[in-house]
Amino acid sequence: MKLQQLRYVVEVQNNNLNVSATAESLYTSQPGISKQIRLLEDELGVQIFKRSGKHLSKVTPAGEEIIRISSEILAKVESIKAVARQHTHPDQGSLNISTTHTQARYALPSVIKGFIERYPNVSLNMHQGTPSQINDAVAKGSADFAIATEALHIFSDLVMLPCYHWNRSILVKPDHELAIKHAKGEAITIADLAKFSIVTYIFGFTGRSDLDEAFGEAGETPHIVFTATDADVIKTYVRVGIGVGVLASMAIDPNQDSDLVAIDASHLFRSSTTKICFRKGTFLRTYMYDFIERFAPHLSRDLVDRAVMAKTVDEVERIFEGIELPQR
16 A cells, blocks of 8 residues: 555545546546556455446445545645654745635735745745635645635534634615615614615625525515625626625725725624634644734634644634634
């Protein structure tokens, strides 16, 4: 059994059983990968993948366990390498972050600026996507950290640390009926919102589920006419009169968006919590601890280590009981 064989079976699963795509991503040949997988299966005496002709069609029950353990082994190997690099080159390395547009555009710039100034020899890479995509990237090991709000609960092999709470604002043109009502000091209700077309995030993105739940609890149905992953795109469509915007308050810039009226909607929607996540078993370099604390100052190294040692999600939640998270 070779580490290379374990890497092949893990990557084949990550590439949806497409051996050609796996070979391309690993800069090797398709026949070479197929041969090594066969050799591993022969050695173990079980099939990892079911086949339909020359193609892999499904992961077997035994294969699922083998791939899971293989992923853990490969993660441990990377941790061993990270330990060595920490002692030989403590201020050198790389940090790959997967996050959403809202976090990248509005929450992270100052954090990243300070981090790069402190660690000029660390290569920092940011990848944007949907919450499922970015957390999947961490689960598969292609990213070190995921920063997101939605879709975290479906990944049981991640350490999830709460960073801050945030809520939404309603964004309208100055002559809109809701802007006029707000100017009079009258509270906006879900029923008021339900009268208008809404422009907001796509489902499963940046707290969108909380919006749908709020309408459902009020017995209303939101008339959503346009969705996007990008807060700036949402604002553009508010400006051209497509509908009323509902988006993260942090995504509204008082200067750049001075042509629009922002109405606080925290009384309408439950606050959401942004978390930073990493794979269980990850060896955190010193600069990784530093990045976490820069993004969420309450997440000290000691607190992070306690969360890492916790065996269940409930234990992690108990660690953070009594800690007041900042509101953005």
